Amino acid sequence: MKIISDIRAFASRSGLRILPGAASAAALLLLLSACAGSRSSSVGGEVTGVGGSAWAEPTPFGMVLVDRGAYKMGSAKDDSVWGVKANARGVSVDAFWMDETEVTNSKYKQFVFWVRDSIIRERLADPAYGGNEAFKIEEDKEGNPIKPYLNWNKAIPWRNANEDEQRAIESVYRTNPITGRRELDPEQLNYRYEIYNHTAAAQRKNRLDPKRRVYNTDLPVPTDLPVISKDTAYFTDEGEIVRETISRPLTGDFDFLNTYIVNVYPDTTVWINDFDNAYNEPYTRLYFSHPGYNDYPVVGVSWEQANAFSNWRTDYLRRSLGRDGVIIEPYRLPTEAEWEYAARAGNSESSFPWEETLPMDERGCFYANFKPLDGDFVRDGHVITSAVGTFKPNDFGLFDMAGNVSEWTSTAYTESIDRMTSDLNPEYRYDAAKEDPYKMKRKIVRGGSWKDAARNLRSDLRQWEYQNEQRSYIGFRNVRSQIGFAKGTQKRQKK
Secondary structure: OHHHHHHHHHHHHHOOOOOOOOHHHHHHHHHHHHHHOOOOOOHHHOOOOOOOOOOOOOOOOOEEEEOOEEEEEOOOOOEOOOOEOOOOEEEEEOOEEEEOOOOEHHHHHHHHHHHHHHHHHHHHHOHHHOOOHHHEEEEOOOOOEEEEEEOOOOOOOOOOOOHHHHHHHHOOEEEOOOOOOEEEOHHHOEEEEEEEOHHHHHOHHHOOOHHHOOOOOOOOOOOOOOEEEEEEEEEOOOOOEEEEEEEEEOOOHHHHEEEEEEEOOOOOOHHHHOOOOOOOHHHHHHOOOOHHHOOOEOOOOOHHHHHHHHHHHHHHHHHHHHHHHHHOOOOEOOOHHHHHHHHOOOOOOOOOOOOOOOOEOOOOOEOOOOOOEOOEOOOOOOOOOOOOOOOOOOOOOOOOOOOOOEEEEEEEOOOOHHHHOOOEOOOOOOOOOOOOOHHHHEEEEEOOOOOOOHHHHOOOOOEEEEOOOOOOOEEOOOEEEOOOOOOOOOOOOOO
16 A cells, blocks of 8 residues: 555654554554644644534534524513513534424334334344344454444334244234234334443543642642542333443543433323323324324424433434444434524514514414413414414524423523523523432423413523423423534524
């Protein structure tokens, strides 16, 4: 290979010694440095810097770019009519992509079916179901053992399965004892994933090297190892999910890797349990399963399930990109500050996603799906949720930022949150342990829903719900931090 011979020649002229087998690695480093695009050589001994071209990612499917900006977060003035106290403060947020609509039943079903198919593939590779090795890859091309992973290129034999394959496929279904129908068994649809806590790992107090924890030389060097907490989850031999939060002395980077196992199927009974003495059985039977509701926002999804979806969505994209997937920022829930900035389209003077103070225009056309009058859900044209994108978007091009369903944010709720968070990308994160009091498991939801009066649609108000609760009026949407410096196409925010 010419480039390797050139490297050897250069090394010889420079008096350098290349160890056996190192030439190919040196060639790779040279190629990488060439890709970085050095502006110029250091001729003359001057420092000229290392150049490189900025990379701007393409627009993620179904997302809108919300440009960086500053605004007054919270209510700007007292409102005696709604009982709102002014609490605005200036904050800034960096640019991010945001789903233009709430995540729909159709998109969430894709997640559910992926989990179903992953379980089937695991079982097709299991000797108890025939042990077809084609469904699980355990060796590389040279025959060396590797960490096993599922082969998604091998199709599930839905139509022409043999006896063992049919048992594997049928194992994720159950027979409804009342109707006799074959249906997915929701209890089996568990998704396991791992999240690295970059924030905890970066904190000085959690460094293994004690000299790098405290820079003040007047203080003694710490001698004790930092104690960290990490979440873990596993299955027992009986198939039960065990969730634990472990506290132990820090041993390495893997202590910041948290493991979760989440049942992903939405709670379809929320339509009954959220409303006493109401005939909502058709929604329980049909809302998530019937194709007619495909474009409606998914509900009955907890904060924990929304995070699991976000992780799967990231992994699903990264797998399709191969090596390039590592540079992709993860999908996640928006912070409370990001959500409010996006809902108000950067306008600190507006309390809603629209400029007016009323939820309808001069012609009486509603801006959102909510409960206009006492007992009257229908006046806006809908009884429960509406298909996403039914009403006009705000100035950033985002639909249903008020009404339809309230939306989970990543931010934990505490009464003193405004005094605790920074004014730069403010966020309060608390990963509650299983043993924590229930009040420490509250997360902020925003936007109001189809069942709320107009007051609860305000973009400058926060509400909260427990992270494991599932409601008929709470859904979510994803964001991704922008990398690169592409310009957005939406209207500039108003100052």
